[in-house]
Amino acid sequence: NAGVTQTPKFRVLKTGQSMTLLCAQDMNHEYMYWYRQDPGMGLRLIHYSVGEGTTAKGEVPDGYNVSRLKKQNFLLGLESAAPSQTSVYFCASRGTDTGELFFGEGSRLTVL
């Protein structure tokens, strides 16, 4: 029972490089989210999806893109990484009948 799985768990990028974070959930959840967590701040929502083929902007979407081509997967892309995007990224999912979020283990990204 994997729950929510994120890959990769660690990554170091140079400024201007691109990368994609993959989130996969096996709970048949409709809703999926990408958050970033920085010291001293709450979880901030980057983008979210309410179902396959749909995406929406959250609180801090600039510099990121997402895709939800399959219900179980939610991809977060950085087209041109910047040092300000150094953070821990969490993916989460939930079903339609509950507000409880299930989180992945997190992906620690460093942009030099």
Added chain:
Amino acid sequence: GQNIDQPTEMTATEGAIVQINCTYQTSGFNGLFWYQQHAGEAPTFLSYNVLDGLEEKGRFSSFLSRSKGYSYLLLKELQMKDSASYLCAVMDSNYQLIWGAGTKLIIKP
């Protein structure tokens, strides 16, 4: 704007009781959540309150007063493993979660 306030850090003694407060101002209310997050790990669900009152779950209890925009998480019989950050989050009228910055709880022997 929307705002969740909780203390940055608290210290308590093993075996004691601690209360972590959370106040909120949000556009709409569809429930309040408490999550626990150990250092370097993902948040895990602790409790959910949508009606006023106290919800008890083992050593942990959560209280809500919607009229006051206030909640607290009560931890009893503290154990060293309770050292973690505790995150308060409110689901707003758009069913989005608004998160507080978290309270780091330090347990001393």
